[in-house]
Amino acid sequence: MVIPHFWAESRLQSKTPAKQVTVKRWGWSDISQEDAQSVADRRAQEAMERILSGEDIRRRELKDAYGAEDGVPIREEVISRHENAIVTRNSYGSLCLNTPNVFFADVDAPWRGAWRIHPAGCLSVVIAGIVVGIWQRSPLLGCAIAIGIPWLWSLVNNSVNRMRRPTAEALAKQENLAAIRSFAASHPEWHLRVYETPAGFRLLAMHAAFDPTGEAAKAALNDLNSDKRFATLCALQACFRARVSPKYWRMGYKPKELLPKSKWPFPPEHVQRRERWVAGYQAIVPKFASCRFIERLGSPIVHPDAESVRALHDQLCRADSSLPLA
Structure with missing residues (x-):
C-alpha cells in the first residue's frame, strides 16, 4: 500500500513537422514537494521516449484518484497516519x-422495485402514440399517448415502490x-x-x-x-x-x-x-x-x-x- 503525502504533475511536449505529442504524468513522494516533482518529470520523460520510439501508451493519466492507472498510488489528501x-x-x-x-x-x-419500467415498453408506447396521432390526424392525441401514459405509469410506479421500499430493503x-x-x-x-x-x-x-x-x-x-x-x-x-x-x-x-x-x-x-x-x-x-x-x-x-x-x-x-x- 502506497499513499503519498506529496503530489506533482509534469507536462512535456514534443513538436516535429509531422506531429505534436503532449505527455502528462503524476509524481509522488513522502519526502517533499520537490521530490514529487522530480518523480513526475522523470516519469513524463520516460513516457515521452516510449511514445516517440513507437509504443502505443496513454499520453495522459486518468483523473480517477483510486485505481485508474496501474502503478499509480491512491491520490487522496492524507489526513492522518x-x-x-x-x-x-x-x-x-x-x-x-x-x-x-x-x-x-x-x-x-440492493433492492429492486416491485414494479419496474422496461425501456422497451416505454418505446412501444411512444411509437404507438405517434402511429395513433398520424392515423387520427391529431398531434395532440398522439402526444397525449406518447407522453401521458409513460408519465402516468412512472408516477404510479414510483408511488408504489416508495411505499414498499422499507419492507424490500x-x-x-x-x-x-x-x-x-x-x-x-x-x-x-x-x-x-x-x-x-x-x-x-x-x-x-x-x-x-x-x-x-x-x-x-x-x-x-x-x-x-x-x-x-x-x-x-x-x-x-x-x-x-x-x-x-x-x-x-x-x-x-x-x-x-x-x-x-x-x-x-x-x-x-x-x-x-x-x-x-x-x-x-x-x-x-x-x-x-x-x-x-x-x-x-x-x-x-x-x-x-x-x-x-x-x-x-x-x-x-x-x-x-x-x-x-x-
Missing part, C-alpha cells in the same frame, strides 16, 4: 481508512445477513465483526492479516459477494479500504457553496472553497454514524494488527453509538 493505517479524505469529502493487511468487505444489499438485508452467517459457519477459523451500513453490511476480519493481492482475500471477497470494483481495487492498490465518515448527501448537508469538482492535489483556486465546505461538513458529522456494530461471528482469535485497526475504525465510524446511519 496510524502505524500502518492511513486516513484520507476522498473526492466527495468523506474520510476513508486504508490498511495494507486488515480485511474489510462491504456487502451491499429490510428483506434484502435479512437475506444478506443470512449469507454472511452461512459464510462464517463454513469458515469456523474466521473471526468476523459485522457492521450495518446504510446500504448493507461491512465485515472486518479479526483473526489474521491478509494480503489484498492474495488468493485468500480474493476468494473471500468473491464468496461474500462484495462489490466487484472494490475487490479489483484492493488487489490493484494492495490495500483494504473503509469509509469512516458519512456521505454528505445522506446527512442532508446542502451548503450554498458546492464542493469543487476537483481531485487531490487541488488547484489553488479551489483550496479555500473546499476548506470552507469541509468545515461545514465536519460540524455535522458528529450527529451521524457511518456504520453500526451488530454482531461477532466465528473464532475468538484476534490478530494484533486487526485489533489496532478495529479500535480506530470503530472510533471514527461511531460504530457503538445509536446515531442515525449516513
